[in-house]
Amino acid sequence: MTKKKILVVEDEAELIGAIQIRLEQAGYEVLTASDGQEALEKARTENPDLIVLDLMLPKIDGYKVCRMLKFDEKYKKIPVVMLTARAQEKDENLGYEVGANAFITKPFKYQVLLAKIAELLGGSVFKPL
């Protein structure tokens, strides 16, 4: 079984590093992007199985990235997990409105992130070590 490909979009390089370690440890292949534009390019060229998307991004913000992908027939099936430090009701609503499949607020437990990813990829639910 080939490894599932996950695109992690986050402008904090160190946070990407931490998420990458956890995802790779859980058996995923990880691609990274540090701004909205790069995220769109990588999503289109690499066609990942899932995208972990931060909302406050340079160039194009997370909401826009998500909406652009969800309006595109080719990419609308890619599940999007939104990751944000903004934990307000309206942010979450806006996230769902632009087509996000899950919404996780920082600081998050990596177990929660892994469980959400596993659920959305339809595979076996991740069980912590």
Add this chain to the structure above:
Amino acid sequence: MRLRFKIRYKLAFIFCLPALLLICVGEIIASFWGYPPLGYILLFSAIMFAFLLAMAFISGGILVKSIKKLHRATEEIASGNLDCRLNIQSGDEMEQLADSFNDMIVAIKEKRGPIEERPATLGKAAPGRYQKILQTSAKATLNVLEDLVKVEDDLELSQQSFHSIVEESTDAIIIVDRNGFVRYVNPAAETIFERMKEDWMGHLFGTPLNHERREIDISRLKGGRGTGEMTVTETTWLGEKADLVTVHDITERKIAEEKLIKLDQLKTDFVSTVSHELRTPLTIMKEYASIISDELPGKLNPGQRKYLSIIEGNIDRLSQIIEDLLDISRIDAQKVVLKREFVDLASIINDVVTQFKPKTDGKQIEFKTVFPASLPPLYIDADRIRQVFTNLIGNAIKFTPPNGKIIAEIIGKEMEFECRVTDTGIGIAAENLDKVFTRFEQFDRTEGSGAKGTGLGLAITKALIQLHHGRIWVESALNEGSKFIFTLPKYTPATLLQEHVMNSMKEAAISASAMTLFNISLADPSKLKEEFSQERLDSILKEIEGLLRKSLRGRGDIVLRNSHGLLYFLVNCDKENALKVESRLRQKLSDYLVGQGLAEKVKLHFGRATYPDDATSAEELMKKARPGVDPSKA
């Protein structure tokens, strides 16, 4: 008297003159005819002269007597006595005069008839009386005049005071006539509006006048703006109806108020921004610490593990402080929206107890939970109530010495559930009891183990309970322990539906928008019960509920399910959009039923009613939303 003598002398003079003339002529004739003895002539002349003088005196006396009578009568008449008559029977011109005089009096009396009826005193008044009357009336007139002068002085005085009150008032006073034109302004109006009297008078006031105290914008002639509090009362101005407008300058108060609001907003924004900014580095620290702790980069020795756990503990503490600050700023900004659902409260408490188990075990604290035999699901925000229990139980553990006891219990009451967290800890002194729920209030609880908190926990807890329409209080005695008690209202799906419908209607009314109540039910439930088990039917309804929630998510809509297999949900949309929503949902649900192979057996009934188009009361709306009821006809 003078009159009588005068006339007598005159008459004597008139009689004497011809007598002397006659004597002189007699003397001349006598001298011609030879003089008789001079003594005779002189004697004769003297006798003649004396006789004539006497005649003149007597006839003058008679004449004077008549005139005197006439004079008296005239005086009588002048005094108002028209009844007097002249009685002269001399048979000469005097008698004629007297008759004419009497006729005149009769004629006057006839003409003045009505006046005769005046008070007798006046009619009988003598000339002296006239003078008296005149004196009295002159005196009275003088008094009136004096009073008038005094009144005028008073008037001037009060006008002056009135003038100074109006002119020196710090509030603008403006008289506006019924056509909206300014008729008067006081100096304060000139100052407040920075507009000279000439720029006011005869100009339109401009601001609409209604008889309610309200705030108005003051736009000054030279630019610049202010705020005034305007009061309008009806008055009369120079005999015409007009409006009396007073404007109290509240510009400075307003500026101060706005500054305060801005400052408060700034504080809330600051707390929110800083907290968010802190979250990212904190997340990174937490992630790497947990990676090290999980020994992904390599094995840890006991020392490293111990110090790492201290780091992790303090990261958690910092996270908690940030979460508390964010919660308080959200509560202050009224941004906390509860996501309430029917949930099992007992399992929430059990979760929290399990979470704290390492701590209670470490301190040898006995932990007990007491729940009612049958506990229906409570309509609460599970995360928020978990937060409340975490807070209360966490505090109880912190302030209870080793070998103590903590009890968490739920007690069912008629209208609500009562939750209690009781400990055998250090307790709270009576004087501190009312400070417990105040933010940043940390009184002397040094005996408590563990790190200090933010002093926000119980303030947040109270706010969360209040958001749930509950109450919270504490009973405690020093060194005996504390008991925190809070209530949560009991909801049945029916009361809840009513509450939601009423709230949604209120919101729609405020925003002048529409709101639609949908109702979906299983068709032919008795037949379905033969076909499926109750559990299966429940799970189907639950699935449908989930589908509804998912497709309505993010629009502030609410889905409720009751035991009769009815689903209600509220959507903030008008009649036209409601139709679109319904067809979309019909499609989704039919897809689901087909997918599950249930399409043949399970049929759904749809009903809906829109406020304000179909109904204006909650009862009516719920009645008309029943499936099979046409809302426009029902």
